[in-house]
Amino acid sequence: MIDSPVLPFVFGEPLHTERLTLRLMTPADTDDVYAYQSREDVCRYLLFDPRTRDEVATKVAEHSRATTLEMDGDYLQLAVELAATGDVPGRVIGDSYFTITSVENSHGEIGWTLHPDFAGHGYAREAAAAVLAIAFEEIGLHRVHAELDPRNHSSVALCKRLGMREEAFFVEDMYFKGGWADTGVYGILRKEWVGVNS
Numbered sequence: 001m002i003d004s005p006v007l008p009f010v011f012g013e014p015l016h017t018e019r020l021t022l023r024l025m026t027p028a029d030t031d032d033v034y035a036y037q038s039r040e041d042v043c044r045y046l047l048f049d050p051r052t053r054d055e056v057a058t059k060v061a062e063h064s065r066a067t068t069l070e071m072d073g074d075y076l077q078l079a080v081e082l083a084a085t086g087d088v089p090g091r092v093i094g095d096s097y098f099t100i101t102s103v104e105n106s107h108g109e110i111g112w113t114l115h116p117d118f119a120g121h122g123y124a125r126e127a128a129a130a131v132l133a134i135a136f137e138e139i140g141l142h143r144v145h146a147e148l149d150p151r152n153h154s155s156v157a158l159c160k161r162l163g164m165r166e167e168a169f170f171v172e173d174m175y176f177k178g179g180w181a182d183t184g185v186y187g188i189l190r191k192e193w194v195g196v197n198s
């Protein structure tokens with residue numbers, strides 16, 4: 001008998017971490033999101049190619065309406081905002097993705113993207129930890145996994161920093177951006193998350 005996840009989960013008020021705010025995207029975020037989603041280096045291991053501003057505007061509008069996790073495939077794509085400091089205004093520096101992959105198996109998937117100008121400060125980890133806290137402590141999921149291209153060393157390192165373990169390495173399972181690519185799967189269980197964070 002498994003504990004059923006507590007669903008639906010509606011993302012309402014912004015979530016404040018030590019240095020960041022996670023919130024639903026709004027159309028006003030389009031320029032900030034375009035600043036990183038238009039870059040070749042950012043998209044190297046993402047499933048999409050660099051986007052035009054119009055494409056980003058369409059996606060941001062879609063994401064702004066994705067507020068509720070209830071069924072398989074429901075997702076959140078939260079803006080990760082760095083607060084203003086002095087004369088520097090606050091801005092969206094990346095986003096955190098989370099989806100319910102199986103309600104029946106109490107299972108979700110996490111993902112992340114950061115503007116390179118803001119990498120190397122632990123911001124992606126801080127945002128991902130807040131999302132895992134929602135997944136395990138509020139929704140009560142059993143397991144969360146991340147999928148990545150194993151050549152994406154910064155993403156692999158982030159999984160490990162979050163306490164996720166390598167669970168699979170699929171060899172050339174995907175034709176991706178002009179060549180065969182491997183897929184790495186990293187996972188963490190609720191009891192492991194609670195163990196590390198209690």
Ligand SMILES: CC(C)(COP(=O)(O)OP(=O)(O)OC[C@H]1O[C@@H](n2cnc3c(N)ncnc32)[C@H](O)[C@@H]1OP(=O)(O)O)[C@@H](O)C(=O)NCCC(=O)NCCS
Nearest residue numbers: 042045112113114119120121122123124125148154155158
């Ligand atoms: C994957 C990605 C989000 C990782 O970003 P990141 O900034 O390296 O990740 P973290 O937030 O964990 O930051 C870790 C780095 O910050 C450093 N750091 C500095 N201050 C820190 C702090 N206060 N807390 C934690 N880490 C800190 C760490 O030492 C580490 O540095 P290192 O990379 O030199 O070892 C980013 O590379 C990215 O957006 N890539 C493009 C999109 C992409 O590929 N997404 C994933 C698809 S699977």
